[in-house]
Amino acid sequence: MTFRLKSVAFALALTSLLPLAAQAQQQLVPAQSEVLFVSRQMGVPVEGKFKTFSAQVAFDPAKLATSKIAFTVDTGSADISREANSELVKPLWFNVAAFPKATFQSSAIKRIDANKFEVAGKLSIKGVSSDVVVPVTLAQSGATTTATGAFPIKRLSFRIGEKEWADTSTVADEVQVKFKLALTGVGKL
Template identity: 30%
Template structure:
């Protein structure tokens, strides 16, 4: 009887750890070398150009036992934008676009994380671009959580997408010929300190 009790306890504890009931939230630092932010839009309906933004920084706190308690804070320097068209990249920095002298960064701060099961998440939050803040929702996917093979540190990775209206943020040059609607795609890796 005592053996059965110990076995049952072991099974219960194992199940608890497996399902994340006893898991604690872990805070990860975003790795800028393995994080990409890509914006895409329609150009007169003929093509869908892209721009990339680098050097993202911030934190992801993920609680596998209570996903709703998770959060993200990220900062993206707009001056890192690359549209692959030199003239347009230069225009991005001007007052009629992002006005990077006055507003050098875009930021996103989550306000709610919804577990959609099977690694799928809805990440609600406040996106600030050019001094204007709007509530948006990212559809996110947990790619992997575990020990990173190169650093031996706890790591996590996500992909996320959302669509915004750039005019909401005062970036409305050439609308509607160049689409107001912009799709944002993010892939990120983040690592814990230990």
Template identity: 35%
Template sequence: MKRRMSPVVLLALVFGWFSTAQAVEYRDVNRTASQISFTYKQLGQRVYGTFSDFEGALTFDTQKPEAGHALLKIQLASIDAGSPDANDELQRASWFDTATYPVGVYESTGVTPLGDNHFKISGNLTIKGTTRPVDVDVVLKEQSGIGVFDGELILKRGDFKIGEGEWAGNSVVSDDINIKFKMVAPQR
């Protein structure tokens, strides 16, 4: 004989389950635990670099990811491209022009959940006075009350006038710069 569950018991189970589902909110990027790195090709060789000075602000609720917001400000003079000569060159007007444009900024305009803790963050990236829309694929890894947001994107140097004049194009330095980041934020 089949037993049917009463509607009252069914509703109690459903509402009980939903009330125990916990929203997790992350705020305030931990700069020390976070990192921004990049790779590119120069004369056919892969080169690795980092930015050491940046600050981030994050508001992200796992139950309402669409309402999330991220702001990242990078001090472009903090670049380390592997040598003092390269770092000095990248400060010049044909590259980042850090005397005029010291900060690169990414600010999100929307978050789209893709399932399984994957998200597409849409936003605007501003470098050297040029702003372009940029989508970033991000994976959230939750570890002991800490959210680790791993993301990656391809930046086209030419879109932001990074490496002008003799440095334009792909002949010496690749136009594609692969940027990876890890933003770490505590649970609130």
């Protein structure tokens, strides 16, 4: 009797997971993807990139309510220049020893038009979380869907560049985050 109850419970648990399994996960194509950031240092734009990042995407254009996007960036992979890179890992900037990852977790996806979406979610950097809305444009070519977009963040809200680096006349508070993510397995828009 106990075995039979356990079998029924197991079957019910599997059945409840079927909707998740039916919504295929897309795969990130790292070689065709990039995450960039642009800040202004003494009024001059300075572009950098993150070399290491990952995404877990379960996106169905026909089922936005159940679609999910999770994104992780290794903060220690920030790359501007040799000199800047050695500073960015330190406690005043990304504090990589204590906060090795920055994350984004979607909470809602809204279609704006045929290939434009707004992805709302929680961005967490250096132990600070904030709600953000990320505009995303999708383009499909063969089996690859490319998601592109850009959004601003206020670095001081995330404690990036503390103490003497909090002076916004040296490094501006606003940082533009830009991305291009190539994905396989996305259904037709």
